[in-house]
Amino acid sequence: MHTISALPGNTYAATATAARFDLYVFIHKALREFMHHTVAAVGAMDLDDAGERADVLDQVELLLATLRGHVQHENDFIHTAIEARRPGGAADTAGDHVEHLEAIANLEDETHALRTAAPAQRALLALRLYRHLAAFVGENLLHMQVEETRNNAALWALYRDDELVALHDRLMATIPPQEMALVVRWLAVALSVPELAILFADLRAKAPPQAVEALLGVVRQQVSAPRWARLAQAIGREA
Ligand SMILES: [Fe+2]
Incomplete structure (x- = not known):
């Protein structure tokens, strides 16, 4: 679990390394947008509208499946690359990923519970899902900051840009x-x-x-x- 006060990275480091290839920045921007939009959609969901309820819960499930796949891609390609040249170098964010997969499974259970709940139960379950999803997004935002600073620093120290582009291409091909x-x-x-x-x-x-x-x-x-x-x-x- 990361806290804001302990976040790595500063303006100087970001400026000094701006010219290097950044594996994370585009996909993480997309995921931030997907997460923010989905939290807002759960908060704004009209529980008495069956169509809107189904659409929003479908979006939550799609987000969770996407985030599970993203963790797998990072584990298989990025963490593997860091560990190959610096054993233990990806341990911090790999540990976060274990927690994220548990959180994703719990959120899927909560989504299913809301989808199948009796009308009288929906409001309580929806507020629970909204708060837990928002907290999970918060943890993910801090986690991505660590990846984009500490893990990028490791990747840039261990690999040339052409190697990182090739690694990214191999990931994209899957x-x-x-x-x-x-x-x-x-x-x-x-x-x-x-x-x-x-x-x-x-x-x-x-x-x-x-x-x-x-x-x-x-x-x-x-x-x-x-x-x-x-x-x-x-x-x-x-x-
Ligand atoms: Fe990650």
Whole structure:
């Protein structure tokens, strides 16, 4: 468990290392957006509206499944890379991941309990889920700060950027199209237009054109017309 006062990282370190390849920054921005949006949706849920209740609980389950997959990706690729060259170097965030998987299972149980509850029980179960999900998101925000500072410092000390890009490419190659579309749906609103342009330039270099077009379609559904026009211009595509 991390506390705000114990968080690593400072402005100088961030500036001094800004030029290095950052494995975490895009996906973590997307996950922060997905988490914030979902906590707010649970808080705003009308428990007497069956359609809205089902949609919000579906979103909670999708978030939890996405976070479980994210933990697995980090364990399999990033922690493995750190441990290969610095044994024990990923122990802190690996320990967090064990706790996160337990929390995810508990939150899935709470989501199921609310989905199947009698009407009289719903309000209490919904408030419990809202508070527990918010606390879990809080812990995740602190955890991601540790990853983006301490783990990045380890990765940058242990690997060259071309090695980190190759590691990231190997990780990305394991993500099925449906999961990629979900992540891009949140990246679309979490990243700046210049960051989206970098993302799509990279995708164009590595993925089939039809797959890239499908993902651009996902972005187009999520962003405003001016933002879409600026992205189209940045990647040299007709809006
Ligand atoms: Fe993590």
